[in-house]
Amino acid sequence: MVNRFNRLTSKEWLPFQKSWFRYESEEKLYVENLRFFCKAEPTEEAVYYQGNHLDLVKELALGQDIQLVDKDSFTSQSLQFALLDLREDVYQLNSIDDYNSYRETVLDIAEKIYNQLIHRRFLCIFIPNIQTADRYYPYAWDLGLQLSSLFSLKDEKIACMPESIDVQDMYFQPPNQTFYALYFRKDENSGGQLVERKHNLFQSHHKDLNVRKFQNKIPSWFILKPAPRKKDEVLHPAKYPEDLVTMFVYEFTEEDANILDPMSGTGSTQVASLKAGRNAYGTELSDFFAEIAQKRCQNLVQPTQADMFLPANKQQFKLINKDARLISVGDFPLIDYLITSPPYWDMLNMKGAENQAKRLEKGLQTNYSESRDDLGNIADYESFISDLVQVYINVLDVMKSGSHLTIVVKNIKKKGRNYPFAWDLADKLMTHLDLLPEVFWCQDDINLAPYGYGNTFVSNTFHQYCLNFRKP
Ligand SMILES: C[S@@+](CC[C@H](N)C(=O)[O-])C[C@H]1O[C@@H](n2cnc3c(N)ncnc32)[C@H](O)[C@@H]1O
DSSP, X not given: OOOTTTOOXXXXXXXXXXXXXXXXXXXXXXXXXXXXXXXXXXXXXXXXXXXXXXXHHHHHHHHTTOOEEOTTTXXXXXXXXXXXXXXXXXXXXXXXXXXHHHHHHHHHHHHHHHHHEXXXXXXXXXXXXXXXXXXXXXXXXXXXXXXXXXXXXXXXXXEEOOOOOOOOBSSOOOOOOEEEEEEEEOSTXXXXXXXXXXXXXXXXXXXXXXXXXXXXXXXXXXXXXXOOOOXXXXXXXXXXXHHHHHHHHHXXXXXXXXXXXXXXXXXXXXXXXXXXXXXEXXXXXXXXXXXXXXXXXXXXXXXXXXXXXXXXXXXXXXXXXXXXXXXXXXXXXXXXXXXXXXXXXXXXXXXXXXTHHHHHXXXXXXXXXXXXXXXXXXXXXXXXXXXXHHHHHHHGGGEEEEEEEEEEEOOEEETTEEEOHHHHHHHHHTXXXXXXXXXXEEOOSSOOOOTTTTTOOOXXXXXXXXXXXXXX
């Protein structure tokens, strides 16, 4: 049976659902998007395209029976889809002023698209974030936030291009081999009016970048499959792989550096740091997880019989079972690098959420704790973000000037709405920190679910942001 949204069968529907993809060619990129967001059949409903590949898109549209319209004629047409490819334009912008005036023209066209777009149909925008010689400009996030007042921001996919050669540079500079495909829908929740969204994303503090030389071994995206978890580690519902920590620790620190994770969970950060010859520090609210983390570190520093194969480690570690909001000077020595991952709002309390059913079946704990101090139990989004920001701002008191931070997060979809948690968090932190390029941890080992089948586009979120900052 075919569906109303795009006439694809459920088997054809599925491959588009992953929230990141390997970019192979312009043709494939366009074919997949046109095919997913258009009904491939003769119809009066047109498609608006703007970008540098008009000839290619014309040819593809012809092949799919799609009526393509341009700038001059689309304002009298009903649109089933609109695609703005801003990549080439944005790569060529020379300054933030250039971007601001370019943005005006994009917002203007987006308003016109909104007026013509059929209810519950999509606008897609391809746009990168941009690294200049000494600043990082998250243009994609800005445009996503600005257009959220007009449309409903529904989803994003990360285009992952083949990795280029190592860059040797003073600055942390991943090779920028990704761009964003942002998906907006005109629907019952869209505001229908552009309201400027004020944010700090273009702010910068650094003046004197007297920094160490970076190896720049971190790619702009990578796939990591966590090693199978041991019995006590499985008890924690949301861990990140130690390999991820190792990669960042080598990039951002020297041997013997002091590394901190204010929300340690079962101690992935500390275990990876100790194994890499660094000192490891942390806090964790749950006494249950803090104890597991403590034992894992202890075993590394003074191996028990069972763990004798691990090298005895001369490094220091200290884990404190307490609320990260209460970390104070004196708890730890001055810190060189922080890597951490917070609760993803209260998503673990959402009974239907991915993974929850499976953990319940196995009798495993589905959230971190019932404590009111657990940030994963704050139901209001704004309060959650503001408490979390407080954790990071507070912790800056124990960090060295010029030190770096990596925060692993993702944008969140809850009850049909999209909350750009990663962008919002970066925005709030930029009053205190400098933003460095984000890199993506892409997951490739989870089965896709046909969310939204036949009705609308809802991706499976299989990419996490590793947000990077520097303390001025
Ligand atoms: C995503 S998990 C971290 C997992 C960790 N990276 C690992 O690999 O094991 C977030 C952790 O934050 C802890 N947490 C929540 N609220 C906290 C608070 N106020 N202070 C300290 N830790 C907190 C939770 O108990 C949970 O273990």
